[in-house]
Amino acid sequence: MTKQERYRVILEYFEKHHPTAETELVYSNPYELIVAVALSAQCTDKRVNMTTPVLFERFPDVESMAASSQEEIYHYIKSISYPNQKAKHLLGMAQKIISDFGGEIPSKIEDLQTLPGVGRKTANVVASVIFNQPAMAVDTHVFRVSRRLGLTTNAKTPLQAEEQLVKFIPKDKIHIAHHWLILHGRYICVARTPKCPICDLKPWCNEYQKNLGLGQQLEIIE
Numbered sequence: 001m002t003k004q005e006r007y008r009v010i011l012e013y014f015e016k017h018h019p020t021a022e023t024e025l026v027y028s029n030p031y032e033l034i035v036a037v038a039l040s041a042q043c044t045d046k047r048v049n050m051t052t053p054v055l056f057e058r059f060p061d062v063e064s065m066a067a068s069s070q071e072e073i074y075h076y077i078k079s080i081s082y083p084n085q086k087a088k089h090l091l092g093m094a095q096k097i098i099s100d101f102g103g104e105i106p107s108k109i110e111d112l113q114t115l116p117g118v119g120r121k122t123a124n125v126v127a128s129v130i131f132n133q134p135a136m137a138v139d140t141h142v143f144r145v146s147r148r149l150g151l152t153t154n155a156k157t158p159l160q161a162e163e164q165l166v167k168f169i170p171k172d173k174i175h176i177a178h179h180w181l182i183l184h185g186r187y188i189c190v191a192r193t194p195k196c197p198i199c200d201l202k203p204w205c206n207e208y209q210k211n212l213g214l215g216q217q218l219e220i221i222e
Contacts, residue, residue, distance in 0.1 A: 001204075006150055007168045009204050014180040017200070021179035023129055025049065030105035030130045031062050034112075037122045038089060043081040051080055062103055066094035089117025107131045121158065125178075134174040138162045141185030142178065148189060150206025 074087035112123035124137035138158035155161040
């Protein structure tokens with residue numbers, strides 16, 4: 001099957017069975033989302049959601065966080081992975097949003113990436129979720145699932161995977177496709193023992209056909 005056919009079938013499946021996929025991070029405004037996404041690096045959404053209610057009670061907006069200290073922020077996020085580094089980044093991020101962007105979360109990916117602790121993945125999540133831009137954030141789940149399904153070929157880095165995905169996914173579906181791939185990787189196509197027996201995408205999954213099913217790799221025509 002061609003690459004275009006593979007994308008079409010897989011996207012149609014997700015659109016039919018998961019039409020309302022969205023982030024599992026709990027937030028109520030752009031400030032809360034960017035903080036939650038920054039905290040979620042190498043940490044589970046579940047743990048972040050357990051931490052942010054008290055954090056946002058103390059720091060309800062970017063101004064209150066910018067006026068705080070690394071030590072105080074650390075106190076509220078110490079159960080999160082890498083709390084010292086993330087506390088430093090959150091403080092710097094809040095202060096830069098105040099000084100450079102008038103207290104408003106910037107909408108451009110390039111501007112978002114100038115914020116401390118905000119890499120391309122976080123910037124893409126914020127641009128996609130809050131500002132409805134066709135940005136594909138590639139985390140470990142997206143990277144793994146897109147490779148296994150055969151949506152990406154020989155991608156060595158998240159950026160390479162991102163470039164391949166946005167080439168074939170229609171612009172109006174990129175924002176939700178990000179969540180489709182994440183959730184599929186989180187609950188079905190898990191890292192160590194993928195749940196292939198209950199996965200409906202087996203007929204079109206490159207990895208399954210190669211290693212677990214037919215014993216041979218389906219040809220992907222570029």
